[in-house]
Amino acid sequence: MQLSRRALLKGAASLAMAGVPARVLAAAPPAEAITPELIAAARKEGKVSYYTSVDLAMAERIAKAFEARFPGITVRVERTGAERVFQRIGQEYSSRIFAVDVVNSSDAAHFIVWKRQRILAPYVPEDVAKHYAAEHKDADGEFAAFRLMLSVIGYNTNLVKREEAPQSHADLLDPKWKGKMVKAHPGYSGTIMTATQQLARDLGWSYLERLAQQNVMQVQSASDTPKKISLGERAIQADGNEYNLLLLKEQGQPVEPVYATEGTPLVVGPNGIFKNAPNPNAARLFQNWSFSAECQQLIIDVAALRSLHPLAKEKPGRKPLKEIKTLKEDAEAVEKQSDEIKKRYTQLFKV
Amino acid sequence: MTIALPAQQMAERRSFKIDFTWPVLIGFIALLCVLIILPMGWLVYYSLVDQDGAFTFANFRQLVDDPVFLEPMMTTVIIAVCSSIACCVVAAPMGWLVARTDMPMTKLIRALVTASFVTPPFLGAVAWEILAAPNSGLLNKLYRVVTGAPMDEYLLDIYTLPGLIFVISCYTFPYVFVLIANALDRIPSDLEDASAILGGGAWTTARRVTIPLALPALLAGALIAFLQAMILFGSPAILALPAGFHTMTTKIWSLFQYPPKPELAAAASLPLLIITVILLRGQAMILGRKGYTVVGGKGAEPRLIKLGWWLVPAMTFVTIVLMLPVFLPYFALFNAAFSPIATTLVTPWNATMHNVWFTFFELSSTKTALKNTFMLGAMSATLGTLLALVISYLTARQAVRGHRILAFLATAPIAIPGIVLGVGLFLSYTRPPLVLYGTIWILLIAYITIELPAAYQQLQSAFKSVHPELEEASRMLGATRLRALRDITAPLLKTSVLATWCFIFVSTIRELSAAVMLFTSETKVVSVLIFDLKESGDLGAISVLGLSMLILTFAVVIGVSRIPGFGGGTRLRNT
Numbered sequence: 001m002q003l004s005r006r007a008l009l010k011g012a013a014s015l016a017m018a019g020v021p022a023r024v025l026a027a028a029p030p031a032e033a034i035t036p037e038l039i040a041a042a043r044k045e046g047k048v049s050y051y052t053s054v055d056l057a058m059a060e061r062i063a064k065a066f067e068a069r070f071p072g073i074t075v076r077v078e079r080t081g082a083e084r085v086f087q088r089i090g091q092e093y094s095s096r097i098f099a100v101d102v103v104n105s106s107d108a109a110h111f112i113v114w115k116r117q118r119i120l121a122p123y124v125p126e127d128v129a130k131h132y133a134a135e136h137k138d139a140d141g142e143f144a145a146f147r148l149m150l151s152v153i154g155y156n157t158n159l160v161k162r163e164e165a166p167q168s169h170a171d172l173l174d175p176k177w178k179g180k181m182v183k184a185h186p187g188y189s190g191t192i193m194t195a196t197q198q199l200a201r202d203l204g205w206s207y208l209e210r211l212a213q214q215n216v217m218q219v220q221s222a223s224d225t226p227k228k229i230s231l232g233e234r235a236i237q238a239d240g241n242e243y244n245l246l247l248l249k250e251q252g253q254p255v256e257p258v259y260a261t262e263g264t265p266l267v268v269g270p271n272g273i274f275k276n277a278p279n280p281n282a283a284r285l286f287q288n289w290s291f292s293a294e295c296q297q298l299i300i301d302v303a304a305l306r307s308l309h310p311l312a313k314e315k316p317g318r319k320p321l322k323e324i325k326t327l328k329e330d331a332e333a334v335e336k337q338s339d340e341i342k343k344r345y346t347q348l349f350k351v
Numbered sequence: 352m353t354i355a356l357p358a359q360q361m362a363e364r365r366s367f368k369i370d371f372t373w374p375v376l377i378g379f380i381a382l383l384c385v386l387i388i389l390p391m392g393w394l395v396y397y398s399l400v401d402q403d404g405a406f407t408f409a410n411f412r413q414l415v416d417d418p419v420f421l422e423p424m425m426t427t428v429i430i431a432v433c434s435s436i437a438c439c440v441v442a443a444p445m446g447w448l449v450a451r452t453d454m455p456m457t458k459l460i461r462a463l464v465t466a467s468f469v470t471p472p473f474l475g476a477v478a479w480e481i482l483a484a485p486n487s488g489l490l491n492k493l494y495r496v497v498t499g500a501p502m503d504e505y506l507l508d509i510y511t512l513p514g515l516i517f518v519i520s521c522y523t524f525p526y527v528f529v530l531i532a533n534a535l536d537r538i539p540s541d542l543e544d545a546s547a548i549l550g551g552g553a554w555t556t557a558r559r560v561t562i563p564l565a566l567p568a569l570l571a572g573a574l575i576a577f578l579q580a581m582i583l584f585g586s587p588a589i590l591a592l593p594a595g596f597h598t599m600t601t602k603i604w605s606l607f608q609y610p611p612k613p614e615l616a617a618a619a620s621l622p623l624l625i626i627t628v629i630l631l632r633g634q635a636m637i638l639g640r641k642g643y644t645v646v647g648g649k650g651a652e653p654r655l656i657k658l659g660w661w662l663v664p665a666m667t668f669v670t671i672v673l674m675l676p677v678f679l680p681y682f683a684l685f686n687a688a689f690s691p692i693a694t695t696l697v698t699p700w701n702a703t704m705h706n707v708w709f710t711f712f713e714l715s716s717t718k719t720a721l722k723n724t725f726m727l728g729a730m731s732a733t734l735g736t737l738l739a740l741v742i743s744y745l746t747a748r749q750a751v752r753g754h755r756i757l758a759f760l761a762t763a764p765i766a767i768p769g770i771v772l773g774v775g776l777f778l779s780y781t782r783p784p785l786v787l788y789g790t791i792w793i794l795l796i797a798y799i800t801i802e803l804p805a806a807y808q809q810l811q812s813a814f815k816s817v818h819p820e821l822e823e824a825s826r827m828l829g830a831t832r833l834r835a836l837r838d839i840t841a842p843l844l845k846t847s848v849l850a851t852w853c854f855i856f857v858s859t860i861r862e863l864s865a866a867v868m869l870f871t872s873e874t875k876v877v878s879v880l881i882f883d884l885k886e887s888g889d890l891g892a893i894s895v896l897g898l899s900m901l902i903l904t905f906a907v908v909i910g911v912s913r914i915p916g917f918g919g920g921t922r923l924r925n926t
Contacts, residue, residue, distance in 0.1 A: 049872065056887055060713040077715045078872040080883055087609035092871055095781045097789035099872050159502060180503070187608055188886065217510065217593050224888030231694050233487040253692075339610060346419070350595045 028141030029122050031129030034288050041281035043072045048282035050075050051089065052104040053082035053190055054147070054269070055223040055244055058303035065298055066289060073282055081221055082107040082190025082269075093119065098276040101283035102290075104146050106222075106269040107190025109335035111143045114272065121275045125288040127309065132291070136268070136308045143272035146290055147299055148306040150242040150324065151195035151265040153258040154226060159235035168261040169203055172211060172238055179215040182234035185351070187342050188220035195239055195265030196341055197334045198327040203262060205344065211238060212348040230255050239265075243304035246318055250304070259324050266326040375833070376753055379742060383760035386800045390775030391624075391767070397617035397778055410618035420619060423597040429512070430598060431581040434520040438527045438576040441520070441672055443569055446531030448665050451561060453655045460669060461532070467676035468525040469904060471861035471878060472518075473585025474897040477885060478680030479518045480589065481687055483509040487694040489683060510594040519586050521676035523579045527572030534568030535561070553656050567637070574634045578627055582768030584864035585878075589885055599623055600770045600864060607868065613778060620771040627766040684894040693890035706891035710899075714892060716880055724860055724877040725903065727791060731798035732856040736848055738799065739806035744836055747814035748822070758807075765804035772797055773868030789871045797865040802855040809854065813847035814840070853908045860904055 032038075042048075052059050056079045063075035080088070082105040089100055105111070114120050115138070124141040137144035153172065155165050159180075166172050172181065186193040199207060217234055219225060225240030230253040237245075242264075245257045271290050277283040289295055296309035306314070306321055314320050334341075401407045414420045449457045482490050485505040494506040508514055538561060546556040584600040591598055597605070599619065606616040658665055687693040689702045710717055739761070746758040764772070776797055780787035787793040817840055825835040841848075863878040870879045877900050884893045 056889060060715060063715060064713065075715065081886065083609055088872065090609065092789065095786060095788045097871060218595055219593055219888065221887040227888040231487040231692060233484050351592045351597060
């Protein structure tokens, strides 16, 4: 009896250790620049595999920009929803398949898990050390915030008059929108997972319960909802990527984002590289370049994402981030609650 | 006594030459056991343990108690029954029109039905989204233009249970049609002649003679339609989830999303397996008694009924039926491929090559996926045909005593739905000693296992049509069975072998449900890539990819059937 209790205590202690240790043991490694040696080593590997949840067209644009900047290295984009990316990496790693070099996820909670599993490689790009605020990078240098996104309400301007458009999440519960909304899924999209946690926290699960009564069309990806309202398939998106919506609007599609009066969910999408990356140098080069002012400006200009790099400039005509009321992002909470969120969500929305 | 002589000679010869028959037989039985029993064994094992590996019935209890599982189960049964009925109601009259009346262009009609068979069901589902999504669907837009109805009124809503049943039926009906048309082709005219001589008019003959003779085929068709509808994954994943409901296949697949619950997935797979086994047994019992009544006619041309003025409604009916799985969806895909927005009509002024450019020059998975798909298609078709060829030889000639086991094993996978096999293979090959997960070999195994029964049945019936005399002659002259097979029988079977090759090739390319469980980023196939694109709503890229895949498939099938020496004339046959 005593023995087993002692064993239990010991187990508990080692568990507690596993939760915090990296912070105690090591600080971030020194920052590294893109050196000719790194480029040469990366070129020798010749390829890099980039698992990401950013919209496919944008992901390929980023990949093509990298290939143009560093000829001789091809980028293989593996794009799916952040929750799928997470599952895919987990499944591959548990079968000892090491295929991923660089990962970008729209669910920052995933990095907490990967860090705990000690599978991320500490690596600090020069720009991250120099320009990124402490809250936007991991203290041990294992990841940093590559992109910032908003999950917004939006509407099709042909189907909804500007003055009748919903202004808040509460407005979405109006019976007149029944059957007219499309919504993405937190079991697929990291953006929606993160947003759901914030909405459930700030507006209560009752908001989602009542939203589920509105007969919403359920799609998977947060980049699909803007596409669906742009087609006119539904009049309103209850959630979805701001960046897809902005791009569609700038292409002349009849869509308009709404920044809800209660606040818009804010989503951070970090980047990291893996210890077992099959192309470690190309991975480092890609990671380093991802945080350069050049790449960060690119994701603003061609992908309408938002950047945390102070030298990257917001595009005129888009609402500046500081003018938007946002909800508070809380990756630790998402990490703890994600299974519960998926379960409750499935109960409410049936899929 | 004289009959025994050749056998005696044979026995003498055998002592001089090594006959590989027994090792081959044992080898094949072992191979089939690995292919089938291993994954099914792990499936059953997993369904009976909890996450720590302790024995439990909890997985099954949860399956029965939890409405999260009961509802999809009910939905699946409703879908399977309804689409089975729908397929028969449409395919039976159409098969009869094509086989037994003087309707023109029957070759073209049969070819178009084959085209709908080649179309992957998930691609059809995407095409029908473009056509009949309630607000953006092309057909609903047309309806609003014609009737002047307001913006939010619609004629069709594909995101509903009836919508899903409709789309599933569109791509299941070829199975029923081919079965019925082939059966009606084979009914000899003597019986009908007899009816005519006894004073029965054309319609009386059809009603009292032809239709009852075709009933077993209809029953088999209904069953296949039921099974296909039950085990389909792509169409429900595309159409049911937006509508807010699950079927069993999508539920099983969702159990593999994070956090994965393989135990529950295994338990949820077993009902599908059991239902399939029961239904197939039932079919065998019914057909075992009735199936042969029509075979053995002297091959006289069937008596064609003159349609007369009925030709107009008959042609209208056939045209409408072919519109639904072929013309309309292909039009929608073509439109989406070249339109800036999937649901806007292409005109010369707005046509764009952007989607084509994106798919082939920007999308970095395209090349890998196409390469994987066609490589796997060719490998599965080649190995599957070889395997089926040897097995059907051994069983058709009853060459060795164990042939019944072999026949059973070769037909058994027909009872294993793709997604169930996917789960089983995943559980078997993600662990030592054989970690095949992450390689294309696990997909190859899946494809060969899935297609083996159909290939086996085709080749077995082909073997039966080649008289064993020729082989016996060769054996008497001292050839081993394998040599006789190679030199005598194989050349006589070319056409059937080719048809089987094409059948496996096409089926492999349209397979999604097993692939979606087994792919990794580097072993992605086109069907999975299309499914990925679907989830992020990239309809343009799906259309380009889907159409290219179809064009390549047709090119390969046509190319293969023109190989010199193989005589051509290959036609896809369904089981």
